[in-house]
Amino acid sequence: MKRIAESTVRRLSIYLSFLEEIGARGVLTTSSDDLARLGGTTSAQVRKDLSFFGSFGKRGLGYSVPELSAHLREILGLGRKWNVCIVGAGKIGGALARYAGFAERGFNITGMYDSDPHKLGKMYSGVAVQDIVHLERDIKSGKYQIAILTVPPENAQNIVDILVGAGIKAILSFAPLQLTTPPDVTLRTVNMAMELEGLTFALTKRSSDQQY
């Protein structure tokens, strides 16, 4: 199968959430034009994105909302539930653990780990914080497919190595540094300071620009 651009995958996510929104409102069909308008792109882009995976529409008519939703869910790997653990039961880890939005999309937070004895046993939405020493065992036993990493930056690579060594293949990190994983492990990093820097770059550039 051809390599799919990350930008395409992001857009598929956007299309899907839009489809689910209008699907919930009872809309039955939609068009590449509609999807484009709400996804901030063009109808050609929508059709090209979808064309990598098959042909899901009816010419002259558009797309069936429930059908296309189902296809996109399947493509994105949302046709099943995923068990996710959170490593680092601090401020951001705690907020994520209590966030209901993940479960809605099939991501179940079924484990939390921390190294601080004061955090052990603490409950977050029905999940107790366990000692970090059990993380490796639990991953090896296949309890989780995805790990969310919310430990301080100085410990992040160490935990990544443990996760990778125990066989995890997907990690979402919030630590603001560049982590390394082998090529068969997918790592995504959410770096909020970097997002803010994108904003200040734009603010600064704008005011120094002569013409817009």
Next chain:
Amino acid sequence: MKRIAESTVRRLSIYLSFLEEIGARGVLTTSSDDLARLGGTTSAQVRKDLSFFGSFGKRGLGYSVPELSAHLREILGLGRKWNVCIVGAGKIGGALARYAGFAERGFNITGMYDSDPHKLGKMYSGVAVQDIVHLERDIKSGKYQIAILTVPPENAQNIVDILVGAGIKAILSFAPLQLTTPPDVTLRTVNMAMELEGLTFALTKRSSDQQY
């Protein structure tokens, strides 16, 4: 000035954090090769990224760490402090308000707003939650240059409209939906569910691929 790609700006942030790290360890010079290795890119890419803004290195020698750091800070608009408000004093808003990493990078959270009477007056790292009705007034008075949006998705566009109407030019949203702003307002959205979907796409694709 030529248009700079978002990917370039992201990489500049990465270079900067690496420079600050090695700078703190006392390293005085570095090379495009070093920056590439730690930023997960190539040396040619590093040089090309920098070349959009000037020429900061010495041939045969590399870059002065403090000099290049200063240039990048300037380019990214970090040569000053920024005042940031958080709208929505919930789980994620609270975690962000208490996060020390922003202040380190020159982003001061100097205001928080919420519509829930129970949240009003609550303190987060020395900042009291104010009533949302005061948001517009405070932005108009120039108190903030950046707003972080952490309200439920159904209220997010409404708050964006208030922010934009009051004159804000940069917004970082955590609400998982597509928001619209006029072209002179920069909006970035952090969508964590979408990041997880990027992971499940990779997990699903990998296992269905015949060859890697």
Next chain:
DNA sequence: AGGGGCTTGTGAATTTGTTCACAAACTTAG
């Protein structure tokens, strides 16, 4: 002072991603 050894800065080549434009395929109306 000159030569060897590095590393930058940058056009040119290549690759990747987006947009165009239109035939094909479907619906609906008559």
Next chain:
DNA sequence: CTAAGTTTGTGAACAAATTCACAAGCCCCT
């Protein structure tokens, strides 16, 4: 059943981003 009206799916054209490749510049050594 045919014609008019839509909207898809997709090669081809275009644009953007990345990588290549090398001259230019600098340091250091002799």
